[in-house]
Amino acid sequence: MDxxxxxxxxxxxxxxxxxxxxxxxEADPDKQAFRDHIRQMNNELKQAAKIPVPEGLAHKLIWQQATDDFNARRKTQRWYTALAASIALVIGVMSTLWLVQRPPSLETQALAHVTHLNQELPENRYSVNIEQVNAKLASFGGRLVSTLGNIQVANFCHLQSVRSLHLILDTEQGPMSVFILPSEKANQAPEQFGNNNFQGTRFDLQRASILVVGDKNADLNPLSERVRKSIRFSA
Amino acid sequence: MPISRNKLQGVRVLSGMKQKQQRYEALVHAFHADIYRYAYYLAKDKSIAEDIAQETFLRAWRSLDALKDEKAAKAWLITIVRRENARRFEKKQLDIVEYDEAAIVDETCFADSTVQQNEVHRLLAGLTLEYREPLILQLIFGYSGEEIAAQLNLNKNTVMTRLFRARNQLKDTLVKTPEVRGHQNG
Incomplete structure (x- = not known):
């Protein structure tokens, strides 16, 4: 080796x-001396490289890990809490919507309308002429071909969010209501219904469903017949 | 003995955590001093070196499960230190000012070392990084040429050349310094 x-x-x-x-x-004293010299220098370098370490560094490192771990776990817990809260909120909103969106059935709403309108009726007692009724009936594609009786109120109202025409007639058996609805929205309602004060009947007339509601003891047939005869729906 | 499944799992998780904790503490005790020193020779600043050491061990803790073999711990930690040091430059790329590297060395913090050691330390810190880093790996961690080459992702011959030149520079300076002083005095 050179x-x-x-x-x-x-x-x-x-x-x-x-x-x-x-x-x-070992073979060459000069080389040996050079090696010893460089090794001695290297030992000095090693000593010098071992600079003092800040006091308590190891403890600091262990402490920061413990805090990091604690924070990480707290973060996970927070995440779980947030998730649970979100789920609870969604369930709450969903069930509320479900309850709210199950309104009373169509015929129950019709009965309710009748109940409340009967209370207002005496104050605004006036007759509606046939043109006004026809104008409103036109949106269902129907018209009156002969007089239905003394129509006191003709109003659009919503039964189970279905738009209907509500006619209130003054008959010999007291005030009676006729609801005109699109047939495809109302044909699920029963043909006979009622509560403690009122009763009603449902029948289909071409494209429309008709509900006739009157007093519990009233005979609904005469008015139902008149409706069948008087209202014509275009095909 | 009727122990509920949950309780058993809880105990297992707890002992797993305890094991990880013990492993981490062993790692800290074995390497914190040399990791700090290495960080110091990369950054040449006492407080930055401490920051790097803290960041290094925090990252080590978070990915401790990735360390399968305890023998690889040293190289693993050194890799993290180098990455953390590099990150420092990414972070403040804009406010880096060119200094004469040797001039930055903070000598006041080694007041308890001997004058001779301070001198050698100053010379070590004054080497350029490409010579300083392999030499420090050898001096502090007792790395061989192959190990340094693997750690720094360099060719072994390149590493040997750099070690040779680093010592050569140091030797020249160590020998010359008294002569220069002599001339000035004379």
Whole structure:
């Protein structure tokens, strides 16, 4: 091993245990002296490289890990809480919507209308002429071909969010109501219905469903017949 | 013995956590000093070195499960330190000012070392990074040429050349310094 190679190897790693290098050093006192010199310098370097470490660094590192772990766990817990709260909120909203969106059936709403309108009726007692009724009936594609009786009120109202025409007639059996609805929306309602005060009947007339509602003891047939005869729906 | 399934799992999770905790503490005790020193020689600033060490061990804790072999711990930590140090430059790329690297070295913090050691330390810190880093890996961690090459992703011959030049520079300076002083005095 030549001088230059020997020096390179010693410089690169003064503590090398490479047998070639050690053999070369043993064979040549100059090389041995060079090796000793560089190793001594290297020991100084090693000592100098060991700069003092800040006091309590190890404890600080362990402490920061514990805090990080605590924060991480708290974050996960927060996440779970948020998830649970979200689920609870969704369930609450859904069930409320479900309850709200199950309104009373069509015929029950018709009965309710009749109940409340009967209370207002005496104050605004006036007759509606046939043109006014026809104008409103036209939106259902129907018209009156003969008089239905004394129509006191003709109003659009919504039964189970279905738009209907509500006619209130003054008959010999007291006030009676006729509801005109699109047949496809109302044909699920029963043919006979009622409550403690009122009763009603449903029948289909071409494209429309008709509800006739009167007092519990009233006979609904005469008015039902008149409706069948008087209202014509275009095909 | 009737132990509920949940309780058993709870105990297992707890002992898993405890094991991880113990593993981490062992890692801290074994390597914190050398990791700090290494970070110091990369950053050449005491408080930055402490920050890097903290960040390094925090990352080590978070991904401790990825460390399968304890023998690889040293190389693993060194990799994290280097990445953290590099991140420092990404973060403040805009406010880096060119300084004479050797001039920055903070000597006051080594007041308890001998004058001779301070001198050597100053020279070490004064080497350029490409010579300083392999030399520090060898001096602090006792790395061989192959290990340094693997750690720094360099060719082994390149590493050997850099080690050679680093020591050569140091030797020249260490020998020259007293002579220069002598001339000045004379």
């Amino acid at each position: 001088e230059l190679e020997f020096r390179r190897r010693i410089y690169a790693d003064p503590d090398t245990l490479d047998p070639e290098v050690i053999k070369a050093a």
